[in-house]
Amino acid sequence: MSTRKRNQLKMILLGNSGVGKSSLMNQFVNKRYTNLYRATIGADFLTRDLTVDDNLVTVQVWDTAGTERFQSLGSILYRNTDCCLLVYDVTSADSFRALEGWRQEFVLQGSPRDPDTFPFLVLGNKTDLDNREVSRKLAEDWCRTHKMEHFETSAKEARNVEEVFRSGVRATLNQLKGKDRYVEHPDQVQLQTGKPSREWYCTC
Template identity: 55%
Template structure:
């Protein structure tokens, strides 16, 4: 039974509206990207098989609505998450400032047994925009924040160009796997 449980890894992607959560998931799972903005409603997941240390895992990646008004049923789907991915847009300061809110909201709602050590991964997305000229959050600043929250792994990504997306999800899967499964009664 335990082995079957451990074959499925649940990952939640959070972040402000428009930072590219759906695009990151689509790029990773389907190798597809669209420039068009389409809001996400509620929560939605895609799965992807990953090979890790000679074992096959199913990554269940939950994409969520960044706009609050499209999250009418609440966040019961956080339950049982193995890793939480926080995404911001390196060109929008507010989306970076809100990372803390997303992280805290997740810890409160998902209430993992060991919140101190629950695995997060932070992604600074859209580094391709305007060749980086419109960037407002420096890598240094982002890394400093990650360091202050217990050394959260940090990746700079471009869902559009597929840059660093695989590497980021490899890390996400690895950290999800490290997360101790919750004991069920």
């Protein structure tokens, strides 16, 4: 029987509505893709067990609504997050320009101990489409300035999806060694109630 410690990590996908956050999550966890679009209401999460660099890891992936209507939920959803994946659509310049706002909101409401070293990854999704508006160079230059790793993905074709999440896990495990990640919040609300996939809806 293995005596290796199992790590539990929470990863969150942030970005504008329609950039493919749900598709990325489902491709990573379930190896499935659908053309049917259903906007996420509030938040949804799935879990997957995997081994990264001989570490046993249970990854809880949170998919969040990319609309202003649900941004007030951020203070609850973002806390205790170990890695943040900022997602844009390579065919939408607006979704790329919105990344800085999503990053700032996560830092403000998620309260990581050291935002400068917190694991942020940037994903340019929908590379299977031809009508690109965001060049790889533009995105890579922006990520270099902000010291974040950049990937281009296609949830539809499963392009780089596995690599992105494994890189996020690896970066998180390296960053977490012996560190206290979060500022204490006495009123913190814990939403993770179990391993099975579930959806969490807001009636606001």
